[in-house]
Amino acid sequence: MSNTKLLVVRYLSIRKGVIVTPSLKYTVSLLKKYMNPYLPQVMLLAVLLLILSGIDILNPQIIRYYIEAVNEPVLNTRLILIASIVYIIVNLIHRVLFVIIRWISQNLAWSTTNDLRIDLTRHCINLDMKFHNQRKTGEMIERIDGDASTLSEFFSTFIIHFLGSFLLLAGILIAVFIESWIYGLIFLGFTIIALVALYLVRKVASPLWKKVRESTTALFGVIEENISGFEDIRANGADEFLMRRFHESAQTDFRNKSKAMIVSRVYYAVNILMGALLNIGILVASYFLADRLGIDGGVLFLLLSYGNNILRPLRLILWQLEQMQNSLANIDRIKEWFDIKSEITDEGNLLFPDEDINLEFDTLDFGYSEELVLKNINFNIEPGKKLGLVGRTGSGKTTIARLIFRLYDPNNGKIKINGLNSKKFPLSELRKNVAYVTQEVELFKASIKDNITFFDYDMTDEQVLRVLEDLGLKKWYDQLPKGLETVIFSEDLGLSAGEEQLLALTRAFLKNPKLVILDEASSRLDPATEKQVDLALEKLLEGRSAIIIAHRLATLQKVDDILILEKGEIVEYGSRAELVKNPNSHFSKLLQQGIQEVLT
Numbered sequence: 001m002s003n004t005k006l007l008v009v010r011y012l013s014i015r016k017g018v019i020v021t022p023s024l025k026y027t028v029s030l031l032k033k034y035m036n037p038y039l040p041q042v043m044l045l046a047v048l049l050l051i052l053s054g055i056d057i058l059n060p061q062i063i064r065y066y067i068e069a070v071n072e073p074v075l076n077t078r079l080i081l082i083a084s085i086v087y088i089i090v091n092l093i094h095r096v097l098f099v100i101i102r103w104i105s106q107n108l109a110w111s112t113t114n115d116l117r118i119d120l121t122r123h124c125i126n127l128d129m130k131f132h133n134q135r136k137t138g139e140m141i142e143r144i145d146g147d148a149s150t151l152s153e154f155f156s157t158f159i160i161h162f163l164g165s166f167l168l169l170a171g172i173l174i175a176v177f178i179e180s181w182i183y184g185l186i187f188l189g190f191t192i193i194a195l196v197a198l199y200l201v202r203k204v205a206s207p208l209w210k211k212v213r214e215s216t217t218a219l220f221g222v223i224e225e226n227i228s229g230f231e232d233i234r235a236n237g238a239d240e241f242l243m244r245r246f247h248e249s250a251q252t253d254f255r256n257k258s259k260a261m262i263v264s265r266v267y268y269a270v271n272i273l274m275g276a277l278l279n280i281g282i283l284v285a286s287y288f289l290a291d292r293l294g295i296d297g298g299v300l301f302l303l304l305s306y307g308n309n310i311l312r313p314l315r316l317i318l319w320q321l322e323q324m325q326n327s328l329a330n331i332d333r334i335k336e337w338f339d340i341k342s343e344i345t346d347e348g349n350l351l352f353p354d355e356d357i358n359l360e361f362d363t364l365d366f367g368y369s370e371e372l373v374l375k376n377i378n379f380n381i382e383p384g385k386k387l388g389l390v391g392r393t394g395s396g397k398t399t400i401a402r403l404i405f406r407l408y409d410p411n412n413g414k415i416k417i418n419g420l421n422s423k424k425f426p427l428s429e430l431r432k433n434v435a436y437v438t439q440e441v442e443l444f445k446a447s448i449k450d451n452i453t454f455f456d457y458d459m460t461d462e463q464v465l466r467v468l469e470d471l472g473l474k475k476w477y478d479q480l481p482k483g484l485e486t487v488i489f490s491e492d493l494g495l496s497a498g499e500e501q502l503l504a505l506t507r508a509f510l511k512n513p514k515l516v517i518l519d520e521a522s523s524r525l526d527p528a529t530e531k532q533v534d535l536a537l538e539k540l541l542e543g544r545s546a547i548i549i550a551h552r553l554a555t556l557q558k559v560d561d562i563l564i565l566e567k568g569e570i571v572e573y574g575s576r577a578e579l580v581k582n583p584n585s586h587f588s589k590l591l592q593q594g595i596q597e598v599l600t
């Protein structure tokens, strides 16, 4: 790795002022961290590249030897034959080496950046909800996968192209100098002129291409907007306005592309011109110097083929340097995300008690933004008791569940578990002991078992089966075509909403939680499974402290206390039995009018 690192450092010190120092340090640390485990491969790659460049330089020498042997007055057929065979073997080796190098460098690029992807994904998963709420899925994919892919491309081609080109260039110059210092000087002068010329054209072209990318993105944005808003646009007669915008974007894009294409053509023209110039230089010099320097057909061939080979490494070196700048921008973005820290962290290391817990909300206020969505919330659930949480959509029920998990922390007040601030328990402990069952069941296209255990391979089939039996689901399980290995969302099995709910309940039950929060489905259940769900629920809640966010009266009949929320405030809180007795209570009215009518 040290070679690449060195180049990075060197390149950056040349460009200091453009790229800020932290990113240099960070780049090096990133390379160190992710490349170090693969040091042997990197070394091997360097050695193979050295051999490859060696062959590139050796090849014209073999042909030159061949030409000279053929031109001898007395033909030595044996030598000519040997030269031919050597040429073929060397080139075969060249091809094989090339493939091996490609393979190693691709492999290296993927392994290193996959490690980076994993780290970045893990980092993001552990970040607060606040982070996730602010980001669109597309952005996440673009950052974690897109940026890492660009980096992996850079890692893989940078080593091959930059190092390989550098070695080849140096090798050619040395070989030519050995042949004759005059030609050496011609080649060196040419290298410098070509580097400057190509660099200058690229410098003009790069910003143009960047502009093309911007205008193309903008154009796609306009097209997407037009398609997704098709009906509205038609209905409102906005066609003309939007077509004009489309034309404008398309025009800008076209103009940018034309300019960039022209400059790119100039770049190719300069390339060809440079190649021609060198050939002319070699031929003219040979015309005057051939006799004095003893240049024959073989040497002339050698020089011309070195001349033809020298432009490619020059181009690649420049191109890689440019790529490196893009990659550094990627690295900056990756760093930006790694630097985001969770505000919600472990603040203590208490273990959850073994017995049922007491949960208390103590004068709690909370808002996702400035505006509070929960105000002065106080309630207490004694061990093994159940609280029914009732309120319209948007009143803050789900938010209460999120706070218990510490997906967010309250602005004011506390959540207490057995009288202790819940922050005193590690997040993992909290999330292990509290089960949250919602109507949105997250299922994977995987076996029933993996879906229930969340891919916890320590869980045995027996454990899962026992839970299924405990929940009264033996019958359901028995009709699965492949038992626990039945893959859902496949031809094996599709699931009804009720069955999904059953899986979610099994999952929760397997955790053996100390507190269950149930965000009940309002009307999704099919009558066929509703009974089973009710039965399983009863089992899950048996003897556990629970919060039940209920939409059905049937569920509310099983709770001990009722809490009614309205716009984030408690409007009623008391024992269910007493609220039922009092005809003026909100709850009694709910019962009379029907919960569905009032709450939805």
Ligand SMILES: Nc1ncnc2c1ncn2[C@@H]1O[C@H](COP(=O)(O)OP(=O)(O)O)[C@@H](O)[C@H]1O
Binding pocket: 133, 368, 369, 373, 391, 392, 393, 394, 395, 396, 397, 398, 399, 400
């Ligand atoms: N992630 C979020 N970011 C900002 N506001 C939110 C978020 N989730 C919910 N809210 C708002 O908080 C309030 C309470 O929402 P929620 O707890 O989901 O209510 P309920 O579960 O009772 O329907 C609503 O006004 C809702 O718009």
Ligand SMILES: [Mg+2]
Binding pocket: 394, 397, 398, 399, 519
């Ligand atoms: Mg909700």
